[in-house]
Amino acid sequence: MSNTSSNLHERQSGSSTFDSQSSDEDIVLECRNLSVAFEMDRGTSRVLHDVDIDIRRGEIIGIVGESGSGKSMFASALLNAVVSPGRTDGQVTYHPRDGEPVDVLGLDKGPLRSLRWEDISMVFQGAMSSFNPTMDFREHFVETLDAHDYDIAAGIERAEELLSDLYLDPQRVLDSYPHELSGGMKQRALIALALVLEPEVLVMDEPTAALDLLMQRSIISLLSELRDKYDLTMVFITHDLPLVTKLADRIGVLYAFEFAEVGDTAEMVRDPKHPYTRALLNATPNLDAPLTEMRPISGAAPDPVDVPTGCPYHNRCPMATAECEDIKPPMDAVSETHEVACHHWPDVDDEIPLSTGVQK
Amino acid sequence: MYEYFVKRTGQALFTAFVVVTLSFALVRLMPGNPADQLRGQLIRNNPSLSQQEINRRVANYINIDYSAPLHEQYLDYIAGILRGDLGQSISQNASVAEILGQALPWTVFAFSVAILLMFVVGIALGSIMAYWEGSRFDVGTTGIGIVLNSTPNYVTALLFLYVFGFTLGWFPTSGHISSQVVPIVDPLRPVATFQFVADAVYHASLLIAAVVITGFGGVALAMRGNSIQVLGEDYLRVARLRGLSDTRIALRYVARNAILPMYTGLLLAFGAVIGGSAILEQVFTYPGLGYYIVAAVEARDYPLMMGGFVLITLAVVIGAFIADLTYGLVDPRVSTGGDAS
Secondary structure, eight states, rough: OOHHHHHHHHHHHHOSSSSTTTGGGGGEEEEEEEEEEETTEEEEEEEEEEEEEETTTTTEEEEEEESHHHHHHHHHHHHOOOOTTTTTEEEEOOOOSOOOOOEEGGHHHHHHHHHHTTEEEESSSOGGGOOOOOOOHHHHHHHHHHTTTOOOHHHHHHHHHHHHHHOOOHHHHTTTTTGGHHHHHHHHHHHHHHHHTTTTTEEESSSTTTHHHHHHHHHHHHHHHHHHHTTTEEEESSSSSSHTTTTOOOEEEEEEEEEEEEEEHHHHHHHSSSHHHHHHHTTOOOOOOOOOGGGOOOSSBBBBTTTTSSSSTTGOOOTTOOHHHSSSOOOOEEEEEEEEEETTTGHHHHHSSSSSSOOO | OOOHHHHHHHHHHHHHHHHHHHHHHHHHOOOOOOHHHHHHHHHHTTTTHHHHHHHHHHHHHHOOOOOOHHHHHHHHHHHHHHOOOBBOSSSSSSSSHHHHHHHHHHHHHHHHHHHHHHHHHHHHHHHHHHHTTTHHHHHHHHHHHHHHHHHHHHHHHHHIIIIIIIIOOOOSOOOOSSSTOOOOOOOTHHHHHHHHHHHHHHHHHHHHHHHHHHHHHHHHHHHHHHHHHHHSSSSHHHHHTTTTEEEEEEEIIIIIIHHHGGGHHHHHHHHHHOOOOOOOHHTTTTTHHHHHHHHHHHHHOOHHHHHHHHHHHHHHHHHHHHHHHHHHHOOOOSSOOOOOO
8 A cells, every 4th residue: 555655646746757767667557569450351450560568557648649540449459358350469468456467468258357347447439329328327337336246335335436526416427317418427427437346447548539628628637636536547548639738647649550659748748759749749729829830740641551661650751761761760768758769859859840839 | 297198198189089080071072972872772672661761770870860960960970989889880780889899809819919929030030130240141031031021911821821721721711710619718717718719829820920921021120220230339339348248238238229219110010000900801811800891891881991990090099109108118218208307
């Protein structure tokens, strides 16, 4: 328990460059060479390609990327829940707080069933349709507790507490049917449902996508509170870079099914090193900046069946050289807490200046 | 809820009233006025009858006194129906209410069994087809279902009658029970009751088979489509990740949500099939509602025809009425009017 509180303390002391070194030891999910592939008529579609990343206990990591960059596949792969006929390769190791590490991709049906939701839980894109329309919320909670042999009375009490932590009226929500709640309420109810078995890790795939801006902000602040109260690790997947900077301790940018850059939020916002991250930040709409300064990224995201050789970003990158076309850049350490996959990252400051900074 | 109930009951009563009024008007508009025809018949057969006596008999037969003003006749007719008096049959020598009251249970029995079987078979097949979507079984059953569903049930009926009734002699070709069987339903005499029920099922089996064979395909295809839609829903994926058992997902998630839209269809099918019973009952010489309607048409027995039509329409109206009132109970998304707040 003391371990936990020291972690907590570390997190709250801010995301400066040095204090997360010690938490390198405390990794909750370890991904190695994680790949997801679908066999199709026109070839193999690799929608996640050799991803290595460590998710630390107690952190909130934001995974950012454009549509079709492999974000949702990454989320599903963490729970070994890629829909058939997708094939997940590589390794995902889950380190429980106490006990032996678990090889998530090698689990049998039974243990996998209890790992999901009890240890690693997930909130889906589209909470609107995540509930059975002909069942009230109480039954959703009860059947989940029942399926995992949890004590139902205690579980419902926990659900009520979670719901009120999320600023919902527990009795009213539990006795409602899905169509009787608004989108934001359903989203929060889904988060409560995801946490009712007290998981260690909560994976959220675009949890705010269908919500209005105000609701997005309020969910973000609720998530921070939940993390602190329940000692959660959160993987927050989104296409909304400015949103995630308000929540995450670390940010990983996915491009073409692998990480282009991973680093502490502050560094990623103030001094990103990958040309793609810079372009993303420069493309962020900002009410205060003049329209002429907004720069969309030219070109299109690569086809998962036919990813360019070398650096996958080279044909959209203004800094690309012959080297980029042929040789895939390895992950290079910019600092202790910041890695980037680019041959030319030391020059990026001169080549691509940040025009509109995202306010942390 | 209460308000809706009152409103919906009012609508049902209004529909029934319109139907009764229309059948009254149709009688008045029918070419070759049945009253004149009867009158002519009576005069030809008994030239000695007085005009008064003829009018009395005619009024007795068709339940309408033609010498009275129109609105009075109409009120008499309505009053008769409210008392269950549908007039006197011309061809069957009994009151219309008596004939239909005796025929209706057989029709309801045969077609209820047929429709229930049709839905059970269709829903079971449809779910299996959805689970094995794209398999050879799915493709094959879809093809067979479409072919059977496009076949008119009287064609199948004639075929069954010819093959199983006359050629092979496995099933009776007419009637609703054997002459030596006593119609009795008495829990104190289980053997006789069982004999009677078994014999009734035996006599109705070809008719039931004709309805089921030509109807289950449509139900199966609807169920298949609904199930595939539910199987693709987000909430099903969430349910699987939450670790719910396969049985619970199949019953509480897929089946429940896929069958719901078919509930109204089931209740309306009762009304529709009872209406469509005429041809099938004629083919199998099954003395139910439809059989008597056809007989009435052939014999120009207008009161019996009208009574039959009114009864069929009432069946449809009642089916829809029950469906509307109970749908809110089976589907929480449909609040039964007004109580959404």
